[in-house]
Amino acid sequence: MKLLVCIKQxxxxxxxxxxxxAGTWYSDSDLAWRMNEYxxxxxxQAVQLRERLGDTAELTxxxxxxxxxxxxxxxxxxxxxxxxxxxxxxxxxxxDPWQIAGIIAAYxxxxxxxxxxxxxxxxxxxxxxxxxxxxxxxxxxCATTLVGFAYDNGAxxxxxxxxxxxxxxxxxxxxxxxxCQLGLNIPRYPTLPNxxxxxxxxxxxxxxxSLLTEAPLVNTTSFHPPAKKGSGIVLEGAVxxxxxxxxxxxxxxxxxxx
Amino acid sequence: MxxxxxxxxxxxxxxxxxxxxxxxxxxxxxxSAMLLIGSENQLPAxxxxxxxxDAATYGEYNPEVHKRLILQAVEKEQPDAVVFLHSxxxxxxxxxxxxxxxxxxxxxxxxxxxxxxxxxxxNGKMRRTVKPATTRxxxxxxxxxxxxxxxSGTPQVQKIEGDRTSTLTFSGYEPAEKKEIDLAxxxxxxxxxxxxxxxxxxxxxxxxxxxxxxxxxxxxxxxDAEWVAHDHQVGTTGQTVSPKLYVACGISGAIQHxxxxxxxxxxxxxxxxxxxxxGEIADLLVVADVLQFVPALTARLAK
Ligand SMILES: Cc1cc2nc3c(=O)[nH]c(=O)nc-3n(C[C@H](O)[C@H](O)[C@H](O)COP(=O)(O)OP(=O)(O)OC[C@H]3O[C@@H](n4cnc5c(N)ncnc54)[C@H](O)[C@@H]3O)c2cc1C
Ligand SMILES: Nc1ncnc2c1ncn2[C@@H]1O[C@H](COP(=O)(O)O)[C@@H](O)[C@H]1O
Numbered sequence: 001m002k003l004l005v006c007i008k009q010x011x012x013x014x015x016x017x018x019x020x021x022a023g024t025w026y027s028d029s030d031l032a033w034r035m036n037e038y039x040x041x042x043x044x045q046a047v048q049l050r051e052r053l054g055d056t057a058e059l060t061x062x063x064x065x066x067x068x069x070x071x072x073x074x075x076x077x078x079x080x081x082x083x084x085x086x087x088x089x090x091x092x093x094x095x096d097p098w099q100i101a102g103i104i105a106a107y108x109x110x111x112x113x114x115x116x117x118x119x120x121x122x123x124x125x126x127x128x129x130x131x132x133x134x135x136x137x138x139x140x141x142c143a144t145t146l147v148g149f150a151y152d153n154g155a156x157x158x159x160x161x162x163x164x165x166x167x168x169x170x171x172x173x174x175x176x177x178x179x180c181q182l183g184l185n186i187p188r189y190p191t192l193p194n195x196x197x198x199x200x201x202x203x204x205x206x207x208x209x210s211l212l213t214e215a216p217l218v219n220t221t222s223f224h225p226p227a228k229k230g231s232g233i234v235l236e237g238a239v240x241x242x243x244x245x246x247x248x249x250x251x252x253x254x255x256x257x258x
Numbered sequence: 259m260x261x262x263x264x265x266x267x268x269x270x271x272x273x274x275x276x277x278x279x280x281x282x283x284x285x286x287x288x289x290s291a292m293l294l295i296g297s298e299n300q301l302p303a304x305x306x307x308x309x310x311x312d313a314a315t316y317g318e319y320n321p322e323v324h325k326r327l328i329l330q331a332v333e334k335e336q337p338d339a340v341v342f343l344h345s346x347x348x349x350x351x352x353x354x355x356x357x358x359x360x361x362x363x364x365x366x367x368x369x370x371x372x373x374x375x376x377x378x379x380x381n382g383k384m385r386r387t388v389k390p391a392t393t394r395x396x397x398x399x400x401x402x403x404x405x406x407x408x409x410s411g412t413p414q415v416q417k418i419e420g421d422r423t424s425t426l427t428f429s430g431y432e433p434a435e436k437k438e439i440d441l442a443x444x445x446x447x448x449x450x451x452x453x454x455x456x457x458x459x460x461x462x463x464x465x466x467x468x469x470x471x472x473x474x475x476x477x478x479x480x481x482d483a484e485w486v487a488h489d490h491q492v493g494t495t496g497q498t499v500s501p502k503l504y505v506a507c508g509i510s511g512a513i514q515h516x517x518x519x520x521x522x523x524x525x526x527x528x529x530x531x532x533x534x535x536x537g538e539i540a541d542l543l544v545v546a547d548v549l550q551f552v553p554a555l556t557a558r559l560a561k
Pocket of ligand 1: 014182381450451452453454476477478479480492494496497507508509510511513514515518528530534546547548549
C-alpha cells in the first residue's frame with residue numbers, strides 16, 4: 001500500500017504580517033515557520049495507518065517550497081513518514097492553488113498512491129482547494145473535512161464535519177484523497193530517538209520546473225490588513241491599571257457589576 | 259455578471275444560508291439562476307430560474323453525482339461565475355467544478371472590490387484582493403459576509419436529471435454531540451483559547467467565569483486538545499451564543515469562532531497581540547498576558 005501526505009510550511013499566525021515588495025503576499029523576513037496545523041492531523045492519520053499496515057505500507061511526505069520547508073519535512077519524518085520529496089520552489093508563494101495542485105498531481109500521477117492525505121486548508125492562504133483539485137486531476141475519490149477516518153479492505157469510512165457539529169458519514173473506495181480537519185486525532189510530538197532516526201531517512205529533491213506545466217488561473221493583486229471597524233476601546237499598560245479600567249468599563253457599559 | 263448559484267439542502271431542509279448567495283448575486287448585479295439538489299416541497303423563495311434535482315434520488319451529499327448535475331446546469335446557463343458558500347458543502351464541490359471548467363477559483367470572498375474579490379487569509383488577520391484570470395470563474399463566499407436576500411417570490415423550476423454512479427456512498431448523518439450545558443442561556447461567558455498555553459490554566463479562566471457568575475466557553479483547539487469538554491465550544495461547529503458579556507481569553511478571532519459569538523452584547527478580548535482579528539469585533543481589547551491579567555481581574559472582583 002502506497003501512502004502520500006502533502007504538507008505546507010506556514011508562518012506562525014501570531015506574527016505581524018507586512019506586505020512583500022510586490023505587495024501581493026507577506027514579506028517572509030522575521031517570521032517563525034511551522035507545519036500547517038491541518039497538515040499535522042494529516043501526517044498523524046497517515047502515520048497511524050502506516051503503523052497499522054506494517055511493512056507492507058510505505059508513507060511518503062511531500063512539500064513544495066523553498067529550502068526552509070525541509071524543517072517541516074523533517075518533523076513529518078520524525079513523526080513516522082518513511083521518506084520525503086521536497087519539490088524545490090523558492091517562488092511557491094506566487095503560485096495559485098491550481099498550480100500547486102498541478103505540481104502535486106504531476107508528481108503523483110505515475111506513482112500509484114492508494115491514499116493521499118492533505119490538510120483541509122492552509123492557514124495562511126486558506127483556499128481549501130489544493131487537496132480536492134489534486135483528487136480531481138488524478139481521478140481519485142475524495143472526501144473533505146475529515147474528523148473521523150477508518151480504513152478497511154480497500155475502502156475508507158470517513159466522518160466529515162458539517163456546520164453545527166453534525167457529521168456526514170461517507171464511504172469511498174481507494175484510490176482516494178482525504179482532506180483532514182482539526183481534531184481528527186491528536187498529533188504526536190516527535191520523540192528524540194525518532195528525530196535521530198529521521199536523520200537517516202531519504203529526502204529526494206526535485207526542481208519544480210520539471211513538474212510545473214500550468215499557468216495560474218487567478219492573480220493576487222494586493223495583500224493588506226482588514227479595514228478596521230475601529231469602534232472598540234483598546235487598553236494597554238500595567239496590569240493593575242488595566243484591571244481598574246476594565247472594572248470601570250464593566251460598571252458603565254454592562255449591568256453586571258453594581 | 260451572469261451567475262449560477264449553488265443552493266444548500268441538508269437533513270430534509272433548505273438551508274437559510276442559500277439566501278446569502280442571492281444577496282451576493284444582488285451586489286454583483288446581472289442575471290442569476292440557482293441550482294438546488296433538494297426538494298420540491300422546500301423551494302427557495304425568489305423570482306428566477308431554479309434548476310432542481312431531487313435529493314431523494316441523488317443524495318444530499320455526493321460530490322461526484324452533484325458535480326455532474328452542476329456541470330449540466332452550467333452547460334445550459336453559460337454563467338460567468340458559479341457561486342458556492344464557503345461551507346462544508348461548497349468547499350468540497352467548488353474545486354471539482356473549477357477543474358472541469360478549467361476556471362479560476364476564488365475562495366472565501368468577504369467583499370467585492372473594484373479590481374476583484376477581497377478574500378480572508380492568515381486566519382482572518384489579513385486580506386487579499388484576488389482576480390480570476392479566466393473568463394469563467396468559480397467563487398465561494400464566506401458565511402455571513404453578504405447579507406441574505408429577504409425570501410420572496412417563486413422560482414421557475416426546471417428539473418434536471420443525471421447519472422447516479424459514484425465511487426462514493428453517503429450513509430447518513432451523525433448528530434452533534436449531546437450538550438451537558440446550554441451556553442445559549444448564559445448571561446456571561448468567559449472563553450479560553452489556545453493563548454492560555456496549557457490545560458492547567460483552564461482553572462484560571464473558569465475562576466473568572468465563576469467570579470462573573472457565568473459559564474466557561476472555549477475555542478476549538480482547546481477542545482480538540484481535550485483541555486475542555488466539547489459542549490463548551492463556541493463557533494460554527496460548536497454553539498452559537500449571544501450573552502450580555504463575552505470575554506475571550508487568548509482567542510485570535512478566526513471567522514469560525516466569531517460566527518458563534520459576534521452577537522454578544524458586550525465583548526471583551528484579552529490578547530497579547532494588538533492586531534489579533536478578535537480586535538475587530540471586540541468592544542474592549544485588553545492588550546495583556548491572559549495569565550497575568552485574568553487572575554488579577556478575578557482577585558479584584560472578589561473584593
Ligand atoms: C470548518 C472549520 C470549523 C471550525 N469551527 C470552529 C469553532 O466552532 N470554534 C472555534 O473556536 N474554532 C473553530 N475552527 C478553528 C478556527 O479556524 C481557529 O483555528 C480557532 O478558532 C483558533 O483558536 P484560538 O483563537 O484559541 O487559537 P489561536 O488562533 O492559536 O490564537 C491564540 C491567540 O492567543 C493569543 N495569545 C497567546 N498567548 C497569549 C498570552 N499569554 N496572553 C494573551 N494572549 C495570548 C495569541 O496572540 C492568539 O491571538 C474551525 C475551523 C474550520 C476550518
Ligand atoms: N506548498 C505546498 N506543498 C505541499 N502541500 C501543499 C502546499 N500547499 C498546500 N498544500 C496542501 O493542500 C492543502 C490545502 O491547501 P490550500 O488549498 O492552500 O488551502 C494543505 O493543507 C496541504 O496539505
